[in-house]
Amino acid sequence: MPRLRTLALPTLLPLLLSACSTDQAVNYSKSYAKNHVKNYATNAALNELGPAGDAIAIGMNLEKDTIGFEALVHLLLKEARVNWGDEKKSSSKEYVKYTNHYRTRVFVDFEAGSVHVETLDRQDLRKAIAAILLTPYAPDQVDLFSDKDVPVGEEPMLYGQVLDHESQPIRWQWRALRYADYLIDRQMSSRKSAKGQVYAVDFSLVEDHLSQREYQYASLVRKYSKVYAVEESLIYAVIRTESSFNPYAVSSSNAYGLMQIIPKTAGRDVFDKVKNLPGQPSKSWLFQPHNNIDTGTAYLALLDNHYLKNIRNPLSRKYTTISAYNGGAGNVFATFDRNRDRAVQKINRLQPNQVYWALTKKHPRDESRRYLEKVSSAQKDFYKGKI
Structure with a gap:
């Protein structure tokens, strides 16, 4: 066929x-x-x-x-509906993992810096707390869409981002289990649900958890910034906006990794126009940080140097590039005119602040309006030393 x-x-x-x-x-x-x-x-x-x-x-x-x-x-x-009465799953900024026949689940909100562990089986709570504390940064080994147990052995993804009751980072099982016992003894809560009694604990990541994750990727950001002539601050800002540096980031639209690459759109475009490779990147390929940051940065460069190259003012082109990374170049042009050539002409007659205003107020997609604001704010934080 x-x-x-x-x-x-x-x-x-x-x-x-x-x-x-x-x-x-x-x-x-x-x-x-x-x-x-x-x-x-x-x-x-x-x-x-x-x-x-x-x-x-x-x-x-x-x-x-x-x-x-x-x-x-x-x-x-x-399985989530059967056991919990809802459909909660992992997203770009929240890690969600089910175990114990889907009767236990863990939430790590990388944006808010919080961890929530809950189970319908009281005896599984200790194991589940230890498991999230020791979960490795190994997206190719941890199955977010099944109830398989999490493998351990590598340095935990939350190492240094969670400190136990003695203010120590958690690397080994004995310390994880001891902290689990501490949490259960002092912070366990319970509630009744339609599916049974739920037992839970909550704890927080350290205050500077975001910066700890950011700097894990500093060398990669620096490398691909030079390769594609894209500002380091912009790469950092996009990663923070897309995933809050969640190494397991995945969205309902099949976007993967730190820079949330959709294989069949941005991924395929980069393979075709930048890397001269056939097809599109795989999920496992995009979950590798160096591949993801490479591809995301290449796509920013592709938007700037190819799709939006006729926008003359560098700052205006930067605003349109950021907006297009989220909502596509077509919607950027549609913000100004249905005809792309006329849209470019109109953009070139505007000052950068006017282009920014239009993209944050008149863009066809609400999400893209907010996206430009978030990335621009995050890039300012980089210059202030907050990212």
């Missing part, structure tokens, strides 16, 4: 049924799934999608990450 873009199921099914019988379709898609997504989605997750999930892959050259992501999210949300 020819290569097709992903289609909505109502559109896709007629094409599938016209090409082969139902049995052939199901057998083909199951074979495809088992051969190509076994590293990203369990058979249970794929089965949960039923016939619709079977049909998605038929005759289409879909990326294994995409199939795996959708399958695992589907199963996770189902």
Whole structure:
């Protein structure tokens, strides 16, 4: 079959049924799934999608990450509803991990600097607290979309960002378990829910947790700033706005890593126009900090030097680049005129502060309006030594 873009199921099914019988379709898609997504989605997750999930892959050259992501999210949300009555999952700035048959879960809010551990099984609370304290920075090993236990061994991602009751960083299991006992003895709370009694503890990251995460990536930011001629302060500002330096950042739109790269859009664009590589980056590739910062910085340069190159004023072009990183160059132009050439002409007649005003007040997307404000504010913090 020819290569097709992903289609909505109502559109896709007629094409599938016209090409082969139902049995052939199901057998083909199951074979495809088992051969190509076994590293990203369990058979249970794929089965949960039923016939619709079977049909998605038929005759289409879909990326294994995409199939795996959708399958695992589907199963996770189902289990969350069954056990907790909600659909909470990881996001760009919040790490969420389920264990213990989905009856225990942990939340790390990297923006607010808080940790919440809760369980429906009182006896699992100690283990869950220790697990988050020892969770490694290993996005390729920690499965956010299943109830698998977290592997330990590497330096914890929260090392130095959490201090125990003796004001010590937590590196080893004995200290993690001892701190867990301390928290349970003094800070455990309980509440009744429709799913049963919930036992929980809350604790905070250290005050400078954000700066501790930031400086882990200083050498990478410096390197790719030079490679692509993009300001270090802008790279830092984008990372803070996109993920608050959450190493496990993932969004509902399949954006991954520190700079929240969507493989099929920005990732594919960078591969095609900057790196001269076929296809698009994978989820596991983008979860590696050096790849993610490389790709995100390359995309900022691509926007500045290619898509928005005809905007003459450097500051105006910078504002449009930041806005386009979030909402696309097309929406930047649409803020000023439906016709791109006329949009560029109008932008070039404006002062930078007028361009900024338009993008933060008239941009078609509310999120993009706020995004330019947040990144600009974060970049100022860099100059003040706050980032």
